[in-house]
Structure formats: C-alpha cells, structure tokens
Amino acid sequence: xxxxITGLEARQIIDSRANxxxxxxxxxxxxLAGRAAVPSGASTGIYEALELxxxxxxxxxxxxxxxxxxxxxxxxxxLVGMPVDEQSSIDExxxxxxxTANKSRLGANAMLGASMACLHAGANTHEMPLWRYVGGVxxxxxxxxxxxxxxxxxxxxxxxxxxxxxxxxHGFDTFEESxxxxxxxxxxxxxxxxxxxxLGGVGDEGGFAPNLPANEEGLRYMVRAIESAGYxxxxxxxxxxxxxxxxxxxxxxxxxGNILSGEEMCDIYSGWLDEFPILxxxxxxxxxxxxxxxxxxxxxxxxxxxxxxxxxxxxxxRLSEGVDINAANAILVKLNQVGTVTExxxxxxxxxxxxxxxxxxxxxxxxxxxxxxxxxxxxxxGQIKTGAPARSDRAAxxxxxxxxxxxxxxxxxxx
Numbered sequence: 001x002x003x004x005i006t007g008l009e010a011r012q013i014i015d016s017r018a019n020x021x022x023x024x025x026x027x028x029x030x031x032l033a034g035r036a037a038v039p040s041g042a043s044t045g046i047y048e049a050l051e052l053x054x055x056x057x058x059x060x061x062x063x064x065x066x067x068x069x070x071x072x073x074x075x076x077x078x079l080v081g082m083p084v085d086e087q088s089s090i091d092e093x094x095x096x097x098x099x100t101a102n103k104s105r106l107g108a109n110a111m112l113g114a115s116m117a118c119l120h121a122g123a124n125t126h127e128m129p130l131w132r133y134v135g136g137v138x139x140x141x142x143x144x145x146x147x148x149x150x151x152x153x154x155x156x157x158x159x160x161x162x163x164x165x166x167x168x169x170h171g172f173d174t175f176e177e178s179x180x181x182x183x184x185x186x187x188x189x190x191x192x193x194x195x196x197x198x199l200g201g202v203g204d205e206g207g208f209a210p211n212l213p214a215n216e217e218g219l220r221y222m223v224r225a226i227e228s229a230g231y232x233x234x235x236x237x238x239x240x241x242x243x244x245x246x247x248x249x250x251x252x253x254x255x256x257g258n259i260l261s262g263e264e265m266c267d268i269y270s271g272w273l274d275e276f277p278i279l280x281x282x283x284x285x286x287x288x289x290x291x292x293x294x295x296x297x298x299x300x301x302x303x304x305x306x307x308x309x310x311x312x313x314x315x316x317x318r319l320s321e322g323v324d325i326n327a328a329n330a331i332l333v334k335l336n337q338v339g340t341v342t343e344x345x346x347x348x349x350x351x352x353x354x355x356x357x358x359x360x361x362x363x364x365x366x367x368x369x370x371x372x373x374x375x376x377x378x379x380x381x382g383q384i385k386t387g388a389p390a391r392s393d394r395a396a397x398x399x400x401x402x403x404x405x406x407x408x409x410x411x412x413x414x415x
Contacts, residue, residue: 003125005079005090006030008114010071012064015040015365016393017204020064023367024071024113026121028084034121038109039336040365042154042204045245045287045310047318049339052107067110074106075114085122091115091342108339115340116371130371131404134378142175142401142411143360143376144168146239146280146385147182149189149225150210150218151203153243154364158209161255164241165207165218166385167226168279170413171235175405179398181231183389189225204364206388214256219276226277237279237415239385245310248286262292266299273304279415282307282332282359293327305330305357305414313337316347323354330357333381335372348379357414362386366393370400377404382414 007027015021019040026034040051052070054063078097082090094114098106123133131140147167152160169181189208193199198210212218219238226236244253244265252259260268262285269284285292287310297306309332312319322328331351335344348358360376362385376384384401387394405411 003028003084003122005082005084005118005121007080008071008076008117010068010110010113012068013037013367015367016391017042017365019062019365020059021365021367022064022067022071022109022113024117026084026114026117028121028125033084033124034117034119036113036116036120036371037367037369038113038116039363039367039369040109041334041336041363042365045313045337047287047310047313047315048337049103049108051109051336052104064109067107067113070106070110071114075110079114079118084118084125087115087119087122088342090118091340094340095343103339108336111339112336115342116335119341120371129404129407130374131377131408134375135380138380140377140404140408140410141380141382142405142408143382143384144170144413144415145175145179145182145398145401146359146383147186147389148205148241148385148387149186149207150221151205151207152209152215152218154246159211160209160215160218161247162215162218162240163243163246164205164239164282165222166239166241167222168237168239168415169231169235170237170279170415173411174409175401175411178411179389179402181229181236184229185225185231185236186389188229189221192221192224192228202388202390205362206391206394216272219272219278223276233277237277239280239282240278241282241309242284243310244283245286248289262289263295266292266296269296270300273300278304280305280307280330283309283311287311290325290327293322294325297326297328301326301329307332307357307359309334309361312347314344314347316343316350319347319350323350323356328356330359332359332361332385334361334363335375336363345379348381357382359383359385362394362397368393368396370396373397373400373404377401377408382412
C-alpha cells in the first residue's frame with residue numbers, strides 16, 4: 001500500500017504561557033499517523049519567519065484561527081496525494097504555496113505544524129522511532145542538556161537582565177547521569193535561594209526568578225548550586241542566554257543600570273569568563289550588531305561557545321553571512337524561526353560544514369510536543385536547551401530523551 005497523505009486536521013490549543021498555538025494531525029491512507037504542536041517565543045528575533053496571529057480582542061489578539069484555516073483550506077489541498085515520507089518535497093510544496101520570504105501568507109506556525117505532523121507520520125508509517133527516521137544511516141547521539149535553572153529578562157518578572165542562566169552537565173558518561181546532575185543542581189539552587197530569602201516564583205521556562213543586585217550575582221548562585229549539589233565546575237559548566245537585543249536601545253545596551261557600548265559588553269563577558277566556568281554565551285549582542293559579534297568571537301571564540309539565536313534565526317542566508325565574517329562559532333536551532341523541517345536541516349548542514357556547533361532549542365511557549373528531543377538525537381546536534389527540569393511542557397522533552405536513551409546509547413559532549 002502506498003503511504004499517501006489523505007488529509008490534515010488542525011486546531012487551536014493552548015501553550016505553556018496560556019496563549020493559543022497550532023496543532024496539526026496528518027492522516028495517511030485514512031488513518032491518523034502523525035501529530036505535532038507548534039511552539040512560540042516571547043523573546044523573538046526581528047528576522048524570524050512570521051507567526052500568524054488573528055489580532056482583535058478575542059484571545060487578547062493572539063488567536064490562531066487564520067493559521068488553522070490556512071492548514072485546512074490551503075495546505076491540506078496541496079499535500080493530499082503526496083507520499084508522506086518525501087519530507088523535502090512536502091516542505092517544498094508548502095514553501096511555494098506560501099510564496100513569501102518571511103512566511104507571512106500562510107504563517108510559519110501553520111507551515112511548521114503541517115511539516116512536523118508529516119514528519120511524525122512518515123516515521124510512524126515506516127514503524128520507526130522519530131529520532132531514527134530523522135537520523136537515517138547516521139544513527140543518533142544523545143545531546144548534552146542545557147538546563148535553564150535561573151530565569152531573567154523577558155522570561156521572568158524580575159530585575160535580572162540576562163534571560164537564562166543554564167547548567168551544562170557535560171562531564172558524564174551517559175545522558176541519564178548528565179540529566180540527574182542537572183536536576184540536582186536545580187534543587188540545590190532552590191535551597192540556596194531559600195536560605196538567602198530570595199525564593200519566589202519561576203519564569204516561563206521553569207527556572208527560579210529572583211531579584212538580584214546585579215547580573216553577576218546570578219553567576220555566583222550558579223556556582224553555589226553546582227558545588228552544593230556535590231559537583232565540581234570541571235563536570236558542570238554554565239551557559240548564558242543574554243538575549244541582548246531585548247535591552248539594546250538607541251544609545252547602547254542597558255544592563256545593571258548602566259548604558260554600555262558593544263566594546264564594553266565584550267569586556268564584561270571577558271571578565272566573566274576569567275572568573276566563572278562559562279562554556280557558552282548566546283546572543284551576547286544585538287541581532288544587527290555584527291561588529292561586536294565579530295570582535296568578541298575573534299577575542300574569545302577560542303575559549304567559549306558563542307551562539308547566535310536572534311542573530312541567525314535558523315535561516316541559511318543569515319547564517320552564511322555570519323560564517324563569512326566569523327561572527328560566532330555556534331547556532332541555536334529553532335524550527336519555528338524558519339518554518340519547515342527541511343529548511344531547518346539545510347541550515348544545520350551549513351553550520352556543520354562551517355565547523356559551528358548546533359544547539360537544538362525549545363521556545364518559552366511550549367506544549368507536550370516532544371519533537372525537538374528526537375530531532376536533537378537524530379541530527380546528532382550534541383546539545384539541547386529545553387528549560388528547567390520542571391513544568392510538564394519542559395519535562396516532557398527530558399523524559400522523551402530518557403526513553404530514547406533505552407534505544408540509543410551514544411552520548412558525546414562537545415565541551
């Protein structure tokens with residue numbers, strides 16, 4: 001029997017930030033074969049593919065009924081009758097149907113929902129786990145987790161500018177051991193904050209969100225959490241998502257009550273590298289501040305992973321521009337920034353060819369969908385960031401990785 005797409009269904013569901021998002025079902029030979037839900041970001045780059053929202057008063061303007069309609073009325077018609085296991089052809093049809101540079105006609109959320117649902121359906125019709133279907137003959141490799149245990153910036157209601165303080169438990173032999181160490185650091189941080197009277201709520205991604213006198217204090221708490229959990233900073237390092245575009249104004253970077261130039265931001269990061277076990281810095285500069293990106297990579301790229309998120313937005317053209325000027329040495333990979341599975345894989349291929357590390361990432365608005373866990377393993381990305389080990393929208397990804405670890409025993413750290 002040919003494995004042909006016979007229909008798509010789509011609906012509006014709720015994500016972890018209580019906002020609507022898109023969920024898509026893919027039917028093959030009349031049977032439900034794949035389902036996927038689309039994430040959504042709070043801290044978004046201006047060059048990301050367009051997430052289509054309804055506007056108006058309903059759902060505070062964040063409804064996605066237009067995107068749902070585009071799937072049912074347009075994308076379904078274009079895909080019905082296509083072989084479900086021809087992912088690149090499926091995505092090419094969706095891209096051509098949209099016909100815009102930024103996915104503004106159909107919406108990147110509609111396009112990605114359909115693309116991912118077909119990916120799941122393709123794996124299921126071949127009776128393969130998704131990670132193996134994605135990985136093909138290369139097999140899979142479990143990623144080192146980057147656990148966001150202290151939240152700031154757009155992901156929290158606090159005075160901390162840096163958006164994410166993450167632990168990277170890289171010095172372990174298995175994914176299970178690595179995750180356990182990260183979870184223990186999470187609980188350890190909770191105890192340290194409670195001792196100091198700073199334990200309050202959590203941010204969008206499940207990390208603790210205290211008010212701190214300076215961003216550097218967040219780094220000190222991270223070291224305390226690692227050491228009080230019984231680990232050394234040789235085993236567990238720190239990653240930062242500064243999300244500097246969020247506090248870049250016309251007159252400079254507004255951090256810790258100061259207005260700083262790109263050069264001064266470079267100096268701050270260099271000082272932090274001297275004092276703290278930082279292994280990775282993401283979005284340390286604004287998405288158009290190419291000069292500062294290049295200067296910092298030239299100065300510190302030999303001793304720290306420098307990750308472009310808002311800078312590259314998982315798009316081949318932006319990444320190629322960055323590679324040409326040596327703007328970074330790693331890329332954050334978010335499928336919804338570009339809109340299809342195939343375009344994401346193409347961008348990752350460019351990154352790997354250039355010697356860049358790849359970090360598969362969630363968004364602040366997530367669901368129980370676990371696609372990125374399988375995607376990280378199948379693409380052998382080496383790293384995944386998917387929030388704190390708390391809140392079921394985050395834990396779902398870690399739990400899926402634990403399941404995959406029962407089938408795939410390769411685990412390798414890029415650090």
